[in-house]
Amino acid sequence: MSKGLLKQWIIVAWVALAGIVVLGQGMDGRVAAAPPTEPKGPPACQEALAQTTAILALLGAGAGDVRPKYFLSTATTPGAISATFCGTGFHMASLWEIFTTAALKYDTAQGATKADAGQGPPGSRRGWIRTGDSSIANNILPGNTNCSAYTSAAAADRGTAAELNTDWSITPNHSHITPWAAADLPCDTPLPVWCVAD
Numbered sequence: 001m002s003k004g005l006l007k008q009w010i011i012v013a014w015v016a017l018a019g020i021v022v023l024g025q026g027m028d029g030r031v032a033a034a035p036p037t038e039p040k041g042p043p044a045c046q047e048a049l050a051q052t053t054a055i056l057a058l059l060g061a062g063a064g065d066v067r068p069k070y071f072l073s074t075a076t077t078p079g080a081i082s083a084t085f086c087g088t089g090f091h092m093a094s095l096w097e098i099f100t101t102a103a104l105k106y107d108t109a110q111g112a113t114k115a116d117a118g119q120g121p122p123g124s125r126r127g128w129i130r131t132g133d134s135s136i137a138n139n140i141l142p143g144n145t146n147c148s149a150y151t152s153a154a155a156a157d158r159g160t161a162a163e164l165n166t167d168w169s170i171t172p173n174h175s176h177i178t179p180w181a182a183a184d185l186p187c188d189t190p191l192p193v194w195c196v197a198d
Contacts, residue, residue: 070098070196071111072127079147079159079187081128086195092150093196094130095143095162095180104196112192123166126183127192131160142182157187162194 070093077085081092087110098104106121114122128150135149137157147159165181175181185191 065105067103067105068197069107070101070104070121070194071107072121072125072194073110073192074112076190076192077128078153078190079128079150079157080153081147081150081193085193089198090195091198092128092130093194094132095177095182095194096132097130097196098194099177099180101164110195121164123164125192126161126163126185127194129160129162129182129194137187140184142184143177145184147187152187155186155188158184159187159189161185161189161191 069090071090073086075085083091086092101121106117106119108117108119112122112125114125117123128147130150131143131146133144133146135151136145137148137152137154137159139145140158142160145158145160147153147157150159152159160182161184162177162180162182165175165179
């Protein structure tokens with residue numbers, strides 16, 4: 001579960017617990033003029049409320065969006081990709097790290113964008129991406145070939161590039177990785193790189 005989804009679940013749980021505590025206080029018929037300074041109610045509710053408050057603090061409650069960031073680089077590189085290409089605090093992403101884009105926050109300050117991208121990633125913009133497979137360079141299967149784990153820039157070698165598909169028609173553009181699309185390209189092709197927070 002992502003931090004963002006966990007935070008939302010905790011907020012819902014906290015609101016529910018706060019309601020239980022308030023109901024417990026109101027059972028004697030009195031209405032408090034102001035919220036109590038200390039939580040009342042069953043000890044289990046007090047403890048759960050304290051734990052929830054602590055977890056929210058750890059997750060950065062009130063500090064804005066806590067989802068991990070990702071971006072498609074504006075700079076391009078052939079398939080021999082430096083470990084530092086994405087910059088401090090980021091690394092070259094595997095598709096499986098950024099597959100569910102709603103669980104992440106697109107870094108518009110660092111990443112490529114398009115006129116209608118809003119605060120999200122650009123569509124139909126290919127970038128090198130890790131496949132999660134072994135080191136392979138001589139295959140023409142996207143999702144399998146990877147410029148020898150992105151150490152080769154040879155024209156004879158192949159790597160995988162991924163993009164978010166902007167053709168939303170029903171057929172024939174569905175794939176095993178929808179809404180993503182992928183292609184195998186020669187490793188000497190200069191492309192942006194998909195990057196994600198460490």
